Amino acid sequence: MKEAVASVMRKLAPFLVLGWVVLAAFPVYYIVVTSLKTQADYLKPPPWAFPEKWTLENYRAVLESGFLRYFSNSVWVATTVAIASVALSLLVAYGVVRSSSRVFRGGFYLFILGFAIPAQATVISLYTLARSVGLYDTLWAIILPLVGFAMPVTVIVFSNFLREIPPALFEAMAIEGAGHLTILRHLVLPLSLRAVLSMGLFNFIGAWNALLFPLILTQSPEVRVLPMAVWAFTGEFTINVPAVMAAVTLSALPLIVAYVFARREILNALRGGLV
Amino acid sequence: MMRSTRDPGLLLLYSIPLLFYGLTVLLPILGTLLLSFYRWDGIGGREWIGLANWGQLLRDEHFSHALKISFVFTLAAWVVQTPVALGLGIYFAQRGLFRQTAAVFAFLPLLFSSTAVGIIWLYMLDPNLGILYYIPPLRGLNPLSESFALATLALVTSWQYIPFHTLLYQAAYQGIPHELYEAASLDGAGEWDAFWHITLPLLRPTIITSSFIIVVGSLTYFDLIWVMTQGGPGYATTNLPVYLYRLAFQSQNVGYGATVGAFLALLALGLSWLLVGRSGVLGRRWS
Numbered sequence: 001m002k003e004a005v006a007s008v009m010r011k012l013a014p015f016l017v018l019g020w021v022v023l024a025a026f027p028v029y030y031i032v033v034t035s036l037k038t039q040a041d042y043l044k045p046p047p048w049a050f051p052e053k054w055t056l057e058n059y060r061a062v063l064e065s066g067f068l069r070y071f072s073n074s075v076w077v078a079t080t081v082a083i084a085s086v087a088l089s090l091l092v093a094y095g096v097v098r099s100s101s102r103v104f105r106g107g108f109y110l111f112i113l114g115f116a117i118p119a120q121a122t123v124i125s126l127y128t129l130a131r132s133v134g135l136y137d138t139l140w141a142i143i144l145p146l147v148g149f150a151m152p153v154t155v156i157v158f159s160n161f162l163r164e165i166p167p168a169l170f171e172a173m174a175i176e177g178a179g180h181l182t183i184l185r186h187l188v189l190p191l192s193l194r195a196v197l198s199m200g201l202f203n204f205i206g207a208w209n210a211l212l213f214p215l216i217l218t219q220s221p222e223v224r225v226l227p228m229a230v231w232a233f234t235g236e237f238t239i240n241v242p243a244v245m246a247a248v249t250l251s252a253l254p255l256i257v258a259y260v261f262a263r264r265e266i267l268n269a270l271r272g273g274l275v
Numbered sequence: 276m277m278r279s280t281r282d283p284g285l286l287l288l289y290s291i292p293l294l295f296y297g298l299t300v301l302l303p304i305l306g307t308l309l310l311s312f313y314r315w316d317g318i319g320g321r322e323w324i325g326l327a328n329w330g331q332l333l334r335d336e337h338f339s340h341a342l343k344i345s346f347v348f349t350l351a352a353w354v355v356q357t358p359v360a361l362g363l364g365i366y367f368a369q370r371g372l373f374r375q376t377a378a379v380f381a382f383l384p385l386l387f388s389s390t391a392v393g394i395i396w397l398y399m400l401d402p403n404l405g406i407l408y409y410i411p412p413l414r415g416l417n418p419l420s421e422s423f424a425l426a427t428l429a430l431v432t433s434w435q436y437i438p439f440h441t442l443l444y445q446a447a448y449q450g451i452p453h454e455l456y457e458a459a460s461l462d463g464a465g466e467w468d469a470f471w472h473i474t475l476p477l478l479r480p481t482i483i484t485s486s487f488i489i490v491v492g493s494l495t496y497f498d499l500i501w502v503m504t505q506g507g508p509g510y511a512t513t514n515l516p517v518y519l520y521r522l523a524f525q526s527q528n529v530g531y532g533a534t535v536g537a538f539l540a541l542l543a544l545g546l547s548w549l550l551v552g553r554s555g556v557l558g559r560r561w562s
Contacts, residue, residue: 013366017366020437024381047399088296110296116547117543118491121536121537122307123519123536125303125309125310126303128317148296180285210498211498216524230394259382263379267442270439
Protein backbone atom coordinates (compact mmCIF):
# COMPACT_ATOMS: atom_id res chain seq x y z
CA MET A 1 0.00 0.00 0.00
CA LYS A 2 2.68 2.47 1.06
CA GLU A 3 4.79 1.53 -1.92
CA ALA A 4 1.81 1.96 -4.21
CA VAL A 5 1.44 5.53 -2.96
CA ALA A 6 5.15 6.13 -3.50
CA SER A 7 4.96 4.74 -7.00
CA VAL A 8 1.92 6.86 -7.91
CA MET A 9 3.67 9.92 -6.50
CA ARG A 10 6.72 9.19 -8.61
CA LYS A 11 4.67 8.90 -11.79
CA LEU A 12 2.68 11.99 -10.89
CA ALA A 13 5.70 14.11 -9.96
CA PRO A 14 6.62 15.39 -13.44
CA PHE A 15 3.05 16.60 -13.98
CA LEU A 16 2.90 18.39 -10.63
CA VAL A 17 6.25 20.00 -11.42
CA LEU A 18 4.98 21.00 -14.84
CA GLY A 19 1.99 22.60 -13.11
CA TRP A 20 4.31 24.69 -10.96
CA VAL A 21 6.44 25.63 -13.97
CA VAL A 22 3.36 26.95 -15.78
CA LEU A 23 2.28 28.83 -12.65
CA ALA A 24 5.77 30.29 -12.22
CA ALA A 25 6.33 31.25 -15.83
CA PHE A 26 2.88 32.42 -16.89
CA PRO A 27 2.96 35.77 -15.05
CA VAL A 28 6.32 36.52 -16.64
CA TYR A 29 4.88 35.77 -20.08
CA TYR A 30 1.82 37.86 -19.17
CA ILE A 31 3.73 41.03 -18.29
CA VAL A 32 5.97 40.86 -21.35
CA VAL A 33 3.11 40.23 -23.77
CA THR A 34 0.89 42.86 -22.14
CA SER A 35 3.70 45.42 -22.26
CA LEU A 36 3.81 44.99 -26.05
CA LYS A 37 0.08 45.56 -26.58
CA THR A 38 -1.79 48.71 -27.46
CA GLN A 39 -4.42 49.79 -24.95
CA ALA A 40 -7.12 48.65 -27.35
CA ASP A 41 -5.52 45.20 -27.59
CA TYR A 42 -5.30 44.97 -23.82
CA LEU A 43 -9.06 45.27 -23.53
CA LYS A 44 -9.61 42.38 -25.95
CA PRO A 45 -9.87 38.97 -24.29
CA PRO A 46 -8.24 36.62 -23.57
CA PRO A 47 -5.47 38.30 -21.55
CA TRP A 48 -2.81 35.86 -22.74
CA ALA A 49 -3.41 36.40 -26.47
CA PHE A 50 -0.62 37.79 -28.61
CA PRO A 51 -1.06 41.47 -29.46
CA GLU A 52 -2.83 42.09 -32.77
CA LYS A 53 -0.52 45.01 -33.25
CA TRP A 54 2.90 44.75 -31.58
CA THR A 55 4.09 48.06 -30.19
CA LEU A 56 7.03 49.51 -28.27
CA GLU A 57 5.03 52.65 -27.58
CA ASN A 58 4.58 51.72 -23.89
CA TYR A 59 8.32 51.49 -23.36
CA ARG A 60 8.72 54.89 -24.95
CA ALA A 61 6.04 56.34 -22.65
CA VAL A 62 7.72 54.87 -19.58
CA LEU A 63 11.21 56.02 -20.61
CA GLU A 64 9.86 59.51 -21.23
CA SER A 65 8.32 59.63 -17.75
CA GLY A 66 11.68 59.90 -16.02
CA PHE A 67 12.32 56.18 -15.84
CA LEU A 68 16.04 56.51 -16.56
CA ARG A 69 16.38 58.83 -13.58
CA TYR A 70 14.72 56.29 -11.28
CA PHE A 71 16.78 53.53 -12.81
CA SER A 72 20.07 55.30 -12.15
CA ASN A 73 18.91 56.15 -8.61
CA SER A 74 18.36 52.45 -8.01
CA VAL A 75 21.73 51.54 -9.53
CA TRP A 76 23.45 54.04 -7.23
CA VAL A 77 21.57 52.92 -4.12
CA ALA A 78 21.98 49.19 -4.71
CA THR A 79 25.66 49.44 -5.70
CA THR A 80 26.56 51.56 -2.70
CA VAL A 81 24.64 49.27 -0.36
CA ALA A 82 26.31 46.18 -1.81
CA ILE A 83 29.85 47.55 -1.54
CA ALA A 84 29.47 49.23 1.86
CA SER A 85 27.67 46.31 3.53
CA VAL A 86 30.25 43.81 2.32
CA ALA A 87 33.25 45.98 3.25
CA LEU A 88 31.97 46.81 6.75
CA SER A 89 30.86 43.23 7.44
CA LEU A 90 34.21 41.86 6.35
CA LEU A 91 35.95 44.10 8.89
CA VAL A 92 33.63 42.83 11.64
CA ALA A 93 34.11 39.19 10.70
CA TYR A 94 37.87 39.70 10.57
CA GLY A 95 37.88 41.22 14.04
CA VAL A 96 35.73 38.42 15.44
CA VAL A 97 37.94 35.71 13.97
CA ARG A 98 41.25 37.35 14.87
CA SER A 99 40.52 38.23 18.46
CA SER A 100 39.36 36.22 21.42
CA SER A 101 38.66 39.32 23.46
CA ARG A 102 35.28 39.89 25.07
CA VAL A 103 34.78 43.17 23.27
CA PHE A 104 34.74 41.45 19.92
CA ARG A 105 32.51 38.62 21.06
CA GLY A 106 30.06 41.10 22.60
CA GLY A 107 29.99 43.04 19.35
CA PHE A 108 29.20 39.87 17.47
CA TYR A 109 26.17 39.24 19.68
CA LEU A 110 24.86 42.66 18.72
CA PHE A 111 24.74 41.44 15.14
CA ILE A 112 22.92 38.27 16.16
CA LEU A 113 20.44 40.54 17.94
CA GLY A 114 20.05 42.69 14.83
CA PHE A 115 19.53 39.55 12.79
CA ALA A 116 16.42 38.72 14.83
CA ILE A 117 14.91 42.21 14.89
CA PRO A 118 13.07 43.11 11.69
CA ALA A 119 13.74 46.45 10.01
CA GLN A 120 9.98 46.97 9.63
CA ALA A 121 9.65 47.38 13.40
CA THR A 122 11.99 50.36 13.49
CA VAL A 123 10.77 52.49 10.58
CA ILE A 124 9.07 55.13 12.69
CA SER A 125 12.23 55.82 14.62
CA LEU A 126 14.26 55.77 11.39
CA TYR A 127 11.92 58.38 9.97
CA THR A 128 12.33 60.71 12.94
CA LEU A 129 16.10 60.16 12.89
CA ALA A 130 16.35 60.95 9.17
CA ARG A 131 14.31 64.11 9.75
CA SER A 132 16.43 65.28 12.65
CA VAL A 133 19.78 64.83 10.88
CA GLY A 134 18.48 66.43 7.68
CA LEU A 135 18.80 63.36 5.49
CA TYR A 136 15.06 62.95 4.90
CA ASP A 137 14.19 62.85 1.19
CA THR A 138 17.75 62.07 0.07
CA LEU A 139 19.12 58.82 -1.31
CA TRP A 140 21.44 58.58 1.72
CA ALA A 141 18.39 58.25 3.93
CA ILE A 142 17.68 54.95 2.13
CA ILE A 143 21.27 53.80 1.69
CA LEU A 144 22.49 54.10 5.28
CA PRO A 145 19.80 51.97 7.01
CA LEU A 146 19.79 49.48 4.12
CA VAL A 147 23.52 48.95 4.70
CA GLY A 148 23.02 48.65 8.46
CA PHE A 149 20.20 46.12 8.23
CA ALA A 150 22.11 44.11 5.61
CA MET A 151 25.05 43.77 7.99
CA PRO A 152 23.86 41.10 10.47
CA VAL A 153 23.37 38.29 7.96
CA THR A 154 26.48 39.33 6.02
CA VAL A 155 28.58 39.38 9.20
CA ILE A 156 27.32 35.93 10.21
CA VAL A 157 28.05 34.42 6.80
CA PHE A 158 31.52 36.01 6.60
CA SER A 159 32.43 34.95 10.14
CA ASN A 160 31.67 31.34 9.25
CA PHE A 161 33.71 31.67 6.14
CA LEU A 162 36.74 33.27 7.81
CA ARG A 163 36.76 30.65 10.57
CA GLU A 164 37.70 28.11 7.92
CA ILE A 165 40.98 29.94 7.26
CA PRO A 166 43.75 28.28 9.34
CA PRO A 167 44.94 30.75 12.05
CA ALA A 168 48.52 29.82 11.18
CA LEU A 169 48.15 31.71 7.90
CA PHE A 170 47.27 34.94 9.74
CA GLU A 171 50.12 34.37 12.19
CA ALA A 172 52.63 33.77 9.42
CA MET A 173 51.72 37.00 7.68
CA ALA A 174 51.71 38.94 10.94
CA ILE A 175 55.18 37.65 11.85
CA GLU A 176 56.45 38.86 8.52
CA GLY A 177 55.26 42.29 9.53
CA ALA A 178 52.02 42.52 7.55
CA GLY A 179 49.42 44.89 9.01
CA HIS A 180 45.73 44.08 9.23
CA LEU A 181 44.88 45.88 6.03
CA THR A 182 47.56 43.95 4.14
CA ILE A 183 46.29 40.67 5.57
CA LEU A 184 42.75 41.62 4.61
CA ARG A 185 43.71 42.51 1.09
CA HIS A 186 46.16 39.72 0.30
CA LEU A 187 44.82 36.82 2.35
CA VAL A 188 41.22 37.31 3.48
CA LEU A 189 39.81 38.87 0.34
CA PRO A 190 41.23 36.33 -2.13
CA LEU A 191 40.18 33.39 0.05
CA SER A 192 36.66 34.66 0.64
CA LEU A 193 36.05 36.10 -2.80
CA ARG A 194 33.16 33.75 -3.51
CA ALA A 195 31.34 34.64 -0.31
CA VAL A 196 32.07 38.33 -0.86
CA LEU A 197 30.63 38.33 -4.37
CA SER A 198 27.68 36.22 -3.31
CA MET A 199 26.72 38.42 -0.35
CA GLY A 200 27.40 41.57 -2.38
CA LEU A 201 24.93 40.38 -4.99
CA PHE A 202 22.45 39.32 -2.31
CA ASN A 203 22.52 42.75 -0.70
CA PHE A 204 22.40 44.43 -4.10
CA ILE A 205 19.20 42.58 -4.96
CA GLY A 206 17.72 43.33 -1.54
CA ALA A 207 18.38 47.05 -1.97
CA TRP A 208 17.17 47.01 -5.58
CA ASN A 209 13.83 45.57 -4.47
CA ALA A 210 13.27 47.52 -1.25
CA LEU A 211 10.03 49.49 -1.04
CA LEU A 212 9.37 50.29 2.63
CA PHE A 213 12.46 52.43 3.35
CA PRO A 214 12.04 54.59 0.21
CA LEU A 215 8.32 54.89 0.94
CA ILE A 216 8.97 56.25 4.39
CA LEU A 217 12.23 58.14 3.92
CA THR A 218 11.74 59.91 0.58
CA GLN A 219 9.00 61.73 -1.27
CA SER A 220 10.39 63.77 -4.21
CA PRO A 221 10.41 62.32 -7.73
CA GLU A 222 14.13 63.24 -7.99
CA VAL A 223 15.05 60.62 -5.39
CA ARG A 224 12.55 58.01 -6.50
CA VAL A 225 13.93 54.47 -6.80
CA LEU A 226 12.49 51.74 -9.03
CA PRO A 227 9.98 50.03 -6.71
CA MET A 228 8.56 53.44 -5.80
CA ALA A 229 8.55 54.47 -9.46
CA VAL A 230 6.77 51.32 -10.61
CA TRP A 231 4.21 51.76 -7.88
CA ALA A 232 3.77 55.43 -8.80
CA PHE A 233 3.22 54.42 -12.43
CA THR A 234 0.16 52.39 -11.42
CA GLY A 235 -1.30 55.67 -10.22
CA GLU A 236 -0.12 57.77 -13.17
CA PHE A 237 -1.12 55.31 -15.89
CA THR A 238 -4.27 54.02 -14.21
CA ILE A 239 -5.94 53.10 -17.46
CA ASN A 240 -2.77 52.33 -19.39
CA VAL A 241 -1.99 48.89 -18.00
CA PRO A 242 0.43 47.97 -20.84
CA ALA A 243 2.62 50.93 -19.81
CA VAL A 244 2.61 49.73 -16.20
CA MET A 245 3.70 46.30 -17.40
CA ALA A 246 6.47 47.89 -19.47
CA ALA A 247 7.68 49.61 -16.29
CA VAL A 248 7.56 46.33 -14.36
CA THR A 249 9.49 44.56 -17.13
CA LEU A 250 12.15 47.27 -17.28
CA SER A 251 12.58 47.29 -13.51
CA ALA A 252 13.22 43.53 -13.45
CA LEU A 253 15.31 43.49 -16.64
CA PRO A 254 18.80 43.61 -15.07
CA LEU A 255 18.10 40.59 -12.90
CA ILE A 256 16.43 38.69 -15.74
CA VAL A 257 19.42 39.32 -18.02
CA ALA A 258 21.82 38.28 -15.25
CA TYR A 259 19.75 35.13 -14.70
CA VAL A 260 19.95 34.22 -18.37
CA PHE A 261 23.73 34.54 -18.47
CA ALA A 262 24.77 33.48 -14.96
CA ARG A 263 21.95 31.40 -13.52
CA ARG A 264 24.09 29.44 -11.09
CA GLU A 265 25.71 32.54 -9.59
CA ILE A 266 22.38 34.38 -9.26
CA LEU A 267 20.72 31.43 -7.55
CA ASN A 268 23.71 31.04 -5.23
CA ALA A 269 23.52 34.70 -4.31
CA LEU A 270 19.76 34.57 -3.77
CA ARG A 271 20.28 31.83 -1.23
CA GLY A 272 22.11 34.48 0.76
CA GLY A 273 24.83 32.27 2.17
CA LEU A 274 22.34 29.75 3.55
CA VAL A 275 23.31 26.09 3.10
CA MET B 276 46.05 34.83 18.80
CA MET B 277 46.15 36.46 22.22
CA ARG B 278 48.08 39.51 21.08
CA SER B 279 44.92 40.77 19.42
CA THR B 280 43.23 41.48 22.76
CA ARG B 281 45.49 44.50 23.04
CA ASP B 282 45.71 45.36 19.42
CA PRO B 283 44.66 48.98 18.85
CA GLY B 284 44.81 48.60 15.09
CA LEU B 285 42.35 45.72 15.10
CA LEU B 286 40.12 47.48 17.59
CA LEU B 287 40.03 50.54 15.35
CA LEU B 288 39.15 48.44 12.29
CA TYR B 289 36.42 46.76 14.31
CA SER B 290 34.97 49.93 15.81
CA ILE B 291 34.30 51.62 12.46
CA PRO B 292 31.64 49.13 11.28
CA LEU B 293 30.33 48.73 14.82
CA LEU B 294 29.82 52.48 15.13
CA PHE B 295 28.07 52.55 11.77
CA TYR B 296 25.86 49.65 12.79
CA GLY B 297 25.10 51.30 16.11
CA LEU B 298 23.93 54.49 14.42
CA THR B 299 21.87 52.90 11.64
CA VAL B 300 20.39 49.85 13.40
CA LEU B 301 20.79 49.87 17.17
CA LEU B 302 19.85 53.52 17.54
CA PRO B 303 16.54 53.12 15.63
CA ILE B 304 15.77 50.04 17.73
CA LEU B 305 16.34 51.96 20.95
CA GLY B 306 14.53 54.96 19.50
CA THR B 307 11.48 52.81 18.76
CA LEU B 308 11.43 51.57 22.34
CA LEU B 309 11.84 55.10 23.67
CA LEU B 310 9.10 56.56 21.45
CA SER B 311 6.70 53.95 22.79
CA PHE B 312 6.62 55.86 26.09
CA TYR B 313 5.48 59.10 24.49
CA ARG B 314 2.35 60.57 23.04
CA TRP B 315 3.40 62.33 19.85
CA ASP B 316 1.70 63.40 16.63
CA GLY B 317 5.05 63.68 14.82
CA ILE B 318 5.02 67.48 14.63
CA GLY B 319 4.37 69.09 18.01
CA GLY B 320 5.96 68.39 21.38
CA ARG B 321 6.29 64.92 22.86
CA GLU B 322 4.53 64.06 26.05
CA TRP B 323 5.88 61.33 28.35
CA ILE B 324 3.01 59.03 29.18
CA GLY B 325 4.83 56.07 30.68
CA LEU B 326 3.26 52.73 29.86
CA ALA B 327 -0.04 54.16 28.62
CA ASN B 328 0.68 53.13 24.99
CA TRP B 329 1.48 49.61 26.11
CA GLY B 330 -1.73 49.49 28.11
CA GLN B 331 -3.61 50.62 25.03
CA LEU B 332 -2.20 47.67 23.06
CA LEU B 333 -4.16 45.32 25.31
CA ARG B 334 -7.46 47.10 24.67
CA ASP B 335 -7.00 47.99 21.00
CA GLU B 336 -9.07 45.64 18.86
CA HIS B 337 -7.32 46.74 15.66
CA PHE B 338 -4.09 45.61 17.27
CA SER B 339 -5.36 42.19 18.31
CA HIS B 340 -6.88 41.87 14.85
CA ALA B 341 -3.54 42.75 13.22
CA LEU B 342 -1.85 40.19 15.43
CA LYS B 343 -4.39 37.60 14.34
CA ILE B 344 -3.89 38.54 10.67
CA SER B 345 -0.12 38.15 11.08
CA PHE B 346 -0.63 34.76 12.68
CA VAL B 347 -3.10 33.43 10.09
CA PHE B 348 -0.96 34.81 7.27
CA THR B 349 2.17 33.14 8.65
CA LEU B 350 0.40 29.82 9.14
CA ALA B 351 -1.10 29.88 5.63
CA ALA B 352 2.25 30.81 4.09
CA TRP B 353 3.94 27.95 5.94
CA VAL B 354 1.32 25.34 5.07
CA VAL B 355 1.42 26.22 1.36
CA GLN B 356 5.14 26.82 0.94
CA THR B 357 6.75 24.03 2.92
CA PRO B 358 5.35 20.93 1.18
CA VAL B 359 5.59 22.45 -2.31
CA ALA B 360 9.16 23.68 -1.79
CA LEU B 361 10.19 20.38 -0.22
CA GLY B 362 8.80 18.41 -3.15
CA LEU B 363 10.25 20.71 -5.80
CA GLY B 364 13.61 20.86 -4.03
CA ILE B 365 13.96 17.07 -3.93
CA TYR B 366 12.80 16.82 -7.53
CA PHE B 367 15.24 19.42 -8.84
CA ALA B 368 18.12 17.99 -6.82
CA GLN B 369 18.28 15.03 -9.17
CA ARG B 370 19.65 14.86 -12.68
CA GLY B 371 17.71 14.68 -15.91
CA LEU B 372 16.98 16.84 -18.93
CA PHE B 373 13.34 17.55 -18.00
CA ARG B 374 14.29 18.36 -14.41
CA GLN B 375 17.05 20.77 -15.45
CA THR B 376 14.90 22.51 -18.05
CA ALA B 377 11.92 22.82 -15.72
CA ALA B 378 14.20 24.24 -13.01
CA VAL B 379 15.15 27.17 -15.26
CA PHE B 380 11.52 28.32 -15.31
CA ALA B 381 10.58 27.21 -11.81
CA PHE B 382 12.79 29.85 -10.19
CA LEU B 383 11.52 32.80 -12.26
CA PRO B 384 9.43 34.40 -9.45
CA LEU B 385 12.68 35.06 -7.56
CA LEU B 386 13.66 37.69 -10.10
CA PHE B 387 10.88 40.13 -9.19
CA SER B 388 10.58 42.54 -6.29
CA SER B 389 7.56 42.29 -3.99
CA THR B 390 6.35 45.50 -5.58
CA ALA B 391 6.50 43.99 -9.06
CA VAL B 392 4.90 40.73 -7.87
CA GLY B 393 2.07 42.70 -6.27
CA ILE B 394 1.43 44.73 -9.38
CA ILE B 395 1.56 41.72 -11.71
CA TRP B 396 -0.98 39.77 -9.68
CA LEU B 397 -3.14 42.82 -9.08
CA TYR B 398 -3.76 43.02 -12.80
CA MET B 399 -3.82 39.28 -13.47
CA LEU B 400 -6.49 38.85 -10.81
CA ASP B 401 -8.54 41.82 -11.95
CA PRO B 402 -12.18 40.66 -11.82
CA ASN B 403 -12.97 42.16 -15.24
CA LEU B 404 -9.87 41.90 -17.37
CA GLY B 405 -7.86 39.25 -15.51
CA ILE B 406 -7.54 35.51 -15.93
CA LEU B 407 -10.05 34.33 -13.33
CA TYR B 408 -12.88 34.66 -15.83
CA TYR B 409 -11.35 31.75 -17.74
CA ILE B 410 -11.25 29.44 -14.74
CA PRO B 411 -14.95 28.51 -14.42
CA PRO B 412 -15.10 27.78 -10.66
CA LEU B 413 -13.47 31.13 -9.93
CA ARG B 414 -15.46 33.16 -12.46
CA GLY B 415 -16.92 36.33 -10.98
CA LEU B 416 -14.85 36.04 -7.82
CA ASN B 417 -13.23 39.18 -6.48
CA PRO B 418 -10.03 37.85 -4.92
CA LEU B 419 -9.33 41.08 -3.08
CA SER B 420 -12.75 41.37 -1.46
CA GLU B 421 -12.96 41.32 2.30
CA SER B 422 -13.43 37.57 2.64
CA PHE B 423 -10.75 36.48 0.16
CA ALA B 424 -8.05 39.16 0.33
CA LEU B 425 -5.97 37.51 3.03
CA ALA B 426 -6.02 34.11 1.31
CA THR B 427 -5.07 35.76 -1.98
CA LEU B 428 -2.14 37.55 -0.38
CA ALA B 429 -0.94 34.33 1.26
CA LEU B 430 -1.07 32.55 -2.10
CA VAL B 431 0.73 35.34 -3.95
CA THR B 432 3.40 35.42 -1.22
CA SER B 433 3.81 31.70 -1.60
CA TRP B 434 4.17 32.10 -5.35
CA GLN B 435 6.93 34.60 -4.70
CA TYR B 436 8.86 32.64 -2.07
CA ILE B 437 8.40 28.95 -2.92
CA PRO B 438 11.40 29.12 -5.29
CA PHE B 439 13.64 30.44 -2.52
CA HIS B 440 12.75 27.59 -0.17
CA THR B 441 13.06 25.15 -3.07
CA LEU B 442 16.67 26.33 -3.42
CA LEU B 443 17.30 25.55 0.25
CA TYR B 444 15.83 22.05 0.01
CA GLN B 445 17.55 21.34 -3.28
CA ALA B 446 20.97 22.10 -1.83
CA ALA B 447 20.24 20.16 1.36
CA TYR B 448 19.01 17.10 -0.53
CA GLN B 449 22.12 17.12 -2.71
CA GLY B 450 24.13 16.92 0.49
CA ILE B 451 22.60 13.59 1.53
CA PRO B 452 25.07 10.76 0.79
CA HIS B 453 23.69 8.54 -1.91
CA GLU B 454 25.02 5.40 -0.20
CA LEU B 455 22.35 5.76 2.49
CA TYR B 456 19.64 5.08 -0.07
CA GLU B 457 21.58 2.20 -1.60
CA ALA B 458 22.08 0.62 1.79
CA ALA B 459 18.40 1.06 2.66
CA SER B 460 17.38 -0.44 -0.64
CA LEU B 461 19.64 -3.48 -0.03
CA ASP B 462 17.88 -3.89 3.30
CA GLY B 463 14.60 -4.07 1.43
CA ALA B 464 13.31 -0.58 2.24
CA GLY B 465 11.05 0.95 -0.40
CA GLU B 466 10.89 4.55 -1.55
CA TRP B 467 8.20 5.36 1.02
CA ASP B 468 10.34 4.18 3.92
CA ALA B 469 13.42 5.85 2.51
CA PHE B 470 11.58 9.18 2.37
CA TRP B 471 10.26 9.01 5.93
CA HIS B 472 13.31 7.45 7.55
CA ILE B 473 16.22 8.95 5.61
CA THR B 474 15.19 12.02 3.63
CA LEU B 475 12.94 13.78 6.12
CA PRO B 476 15.12 13.29 9.22
CA LEU B 477 18.22 14.44 7.35
CA LEU B 478 16.40 17.48 5.98
CA ARG B 479 15.21 18.45 9.45
CA PRO B 480 17.75 21.27 9.95
CA THR B 481 16.73 22.73 6.58
CA ILE B 482 13.04 22.43 7.44
CA ILE B 483 13.69 24.38 10.63
CA THR B 484 15.78 27.04 8.85
CA SER B 485 13.18 27.40 6.12
CA SER B 486 10.31 27.56 8.62
CA PHE B 487 12.17 30.19 10.63
CA ILE B 488 12.54 32.33 7.53
CA ILE B 489 8.86 31.88 6.64
CA VAL B 490 7.70 32.76 10.16
CA VAL B 491 9.85 35.86 10.61
CA GLY B 492 9.35 36.85 6.97
CA SER B 493 5.55 36.64 7.05
CA LEU B 494 5.39 38.40 10.38
CA THR B 495 7.16 41.39 8.85
CA TYR B 496 5.56 41.33 5.45
CA PHE B 497 4.80 44.80 4.16
CA ASP B 498 5.70 45.58 0.52
CA LEU B 499 3.34 43.19 -1.24
CA ILE B 500 0.42 43.91 1.08
CA TRP B 501 0.96 47.61 0.64
CA VAL B 502 0.94 47.36 -3.14
CA MET B 503 -2.05 45.01 -3.41
CA THR B 504 -4.46 46.09 -0.67
CA GLN B 505 -2.83 48.75 1.56
CA GLY B 506 -4.14 46.71 4.45
CA GLY B 507 -7.74 46.74 3.25
CA PRO B 508 -10.57 46.32 2.58
CA GLY B 509 -11.06 47.94 5.96
CA TYR B 510 -8.56 46.17 8.16
CA ALA B 511 -8.93 42.77 6.46
CA THR B 512 -5.24 42.50 5.51
CA THR B 513 -3.64 44.86 8.03
CA ASN B 514 -0.86 42.93 9.72
CA LEU B 515 1.44 44.46 12.34
CA PRO B 516 3.85 46.30 9.97
CA VAL B 517 0.96 47.72 7.94
CA TYR B 518 -0.84 48.70 11.14
CA LEU B 519 2.14 50.60 12.51
CA TYR B 520 2.56 52.34 9.16
CA ARG B 521 -1.09 53.39 9.17
CA LEU B 522 -0.85 54.60 12.75
CA ALA B 523 2.30 56.66 12.31
CA PHE B 524 1.99 57.97 8.76
CA GLN B 525 -1.75 58.16 8.21
CA SER B 526 -3.22 58.80 11.67
CA GLN B 527 -0.24 60.82 13.01
CA ASN B 528 -0.24 58.56 16.06
CA VAL B 529 3.55 58.24 16.09
CA GLY B 530 4.13 57.20 19.70
CA TYR B 531 1.53 54.47 19.58
CA GLY B 532 2.78 53.30 16.17
CA ALA B 533 6.26 52.96 17.68
CA THR B 534 4.73 50.85 20.46
CA VAL B 535 3.37 48.43 17.86
CA GLY B 536 6.87 48.45 16.32
CA ALA B 537 8.52 47.70 19.65
CA PHE B 538 6.04 44.88 20.21
CA LEU B 539 6.84 43.49 16.76
CA ALA B 540 10.57 43.61 17.54
CA LEU B 541 10.06 41.77 20.83
CA LEU B 542 7.80 39.21 19.18
CA ALA B 543 10.36 38.50 16.45
CA LEU B 544 13.10 38.26 19.04
CA GLY B 545 11.08 35.80 21.12
CA LEU B 546 10.19 33.67 18.12
CA SER B 547 13.79 33.60 16.93
CA TRP B 548 14.88 32.45 20.35
CA LEU B 549 12.22 29.75 20.41
CA LEU B 550 12.85 28.47 16.91
CA VAL B 551 16.57 28.96 16.55
CA GLY B 552 18.22 29.60 19.88
CA ARG B 553 16.91 26.48 21.53
CA SER B 554 17.15 24.05 18.67
CA GLY B 555 20.63 25.41 18.06
CA VAL B 556 20.43 24.80 14.34
CA LEU B 557 21.67 28.19 13.26
CA GLY B 558 23.92 28.16 16.28
CA ARG B 559 25.77 25.16 15.02
CA ARG B 560 26.00 26.51 11.54
CA TRP B 561 26.57 30.13 12.29
CA SER B 562 28.57 30.59 15.42
